[in-house]
Amino acid sequence: MPNNASAKKRVRQTGKRRFENRIVKTRYRGATKRLLLALDNQEPAERVESLLSEAYAALDKAAKKGAIHKNQASRRKSRLASRVKALPQKTV
Template identity: 55%
Template sequence: MPNIKSAKKRVRQTAKRRLRNKSYKTRVKNSIKKVLVAIESKEEKETINELLRNAFSVIDKAAKKGVIHKNNADRKKSRLTKRVKEYLGEEA
């Protein structure tokens, strides 16, 4: 346990931020998983595109908040788009 007042405050802040970041990261993982599950279960094109748009939104929000790095967000979006295009038979 820290003895200095500023260190105590820092512990409180990091605990609060860790929980917030965990929430965003979980939301990102779940949105990506929904798209991949839809591909596996051979859902319709419209459904998959809607899930993809939702996943992009969630990923962008996490990057904007600083939970994940911008390049990390771009990589996730790129890989997800690649998987969707492969499934839909479009040119990547």
């Protein structure tokens, strides 16, 4: 339990940041999950490309807001791109 004013303020700040980061992280995780499901279901190339674009945007926004590190966002984008590229060309 915080005893002084600065510690109480830090608790408030941390709670607010955790809440905002959770929203951002949920957004990019959902976008990534939708893309991976589309890949597993062998959906058409246009759909996969649009989902890849959404996932990229969500990861970039998460990195910009500081919810994840920019290198982590870059690594995740790279791995998603390699999964898309590994599919047969008739699907993607």
